[in-house]
Amino acid sequence: MGSFYRLDSASRDLSQLLDPERHSSPWVDGAMMAACPSCGTDVYTDRVDGMGDCPSCGLVDVAGPRPGVSACETVSDLAAYFRDREMDDGPLVLVELAGEPTGSPDHDANAIGAPILIRPTDIVSVTPYEE
Numbered sequence: 001m002g003s004f005y006r007l008d009s010a011s012r013d014l015s016q017l018l019d020p021e022r023h024s025s026p027w028v029d030g031a032m033m034a035a036c037p038s039c040g041t042d043v044y045t046d047r048v049d050g051m052g053d054c055p056s057c058g059l060v061d062v063a064g065p066r067p068g069v070s071a072c073e074t075v076s077d078l079a080a081y082f083r084d085r086e087m088d089d090g091p092l093v094l095v096e097l098a099g100e101p102t103g104s105p106d107h108d109a110n111a112i113g114a115p116i117l118i119r120p121t122d123i124v125s126v127t128p129y130e131e
Contacts, residue, residue, distance in 0.1 A: 001098055004071035004118050005078045007129055010091040017097065017120050023068055034062035034105060068102035068117025080113030096124040 008014060016022050036043050036054040043062050045052035052062040072078040075094070099120035106115045 001100060001121065002073070003124060004073060004097045004099060004116075004120070005075050006069070006071040006095050006097065006115070007078065007082065007092045008095050010093045010128070014093075014095060014123055014126060017069055017095070017123065020119070023119055024066070034066070036060050036062065066102070066104040066106075066117055067119070068104055068106075069097070069099075069120055070106050070115040071097055071099075071118050071120070072113060072115045077113035077115075081108070081111060081115060083112075092129040094125075094127050094129045096126075098122040098124050 008017075034043055034045070034052065035041070036052070036057055037060060038057045039054065041054055041056055043052035043054045043060065045062055050062060051059050054060045072081055078094075097118065097120040099118040099122075102117040102119055104117045106117050108114050
């Protein structure tokens with residue numbers, strides 16, 4: 001069990017992060033690396049439809065929702081990841097979560113400070129976030 005970090009809207013009901021029914025990371029248009037749903041091989045796609053060419057299985061849909069909640073392994077990674085991103089959610093909070101990695105890549109797996117997908121089991125702390 002490790003600690004992971006994410007930013008969230010201060011107005012969000014954070015208990016939703018612990019609901020396994022909500023542990024899903026949707027496809028975001030753009031380039032991504034994902035695991036082939038059949039064999040697990042890393043498949044790259046930049047197609048709008050989310051299809052990727054697996055060297056073992058051929059053309060596969062890698063854009064379906066992946067299990068887990070996006071979070072960074074360190075506060076430094078989180079800061080690096082959000083350094084050049086706009087946040088439109090109003091006031092933010094820094095959330096420390098306890099949990100386990102899912103093994104599935106986040107849609108931004110190749111970004112600096114990239115988040116990973118986790119299955120959170122507990123909210124360790126929530127603090128106001130100021131840029």
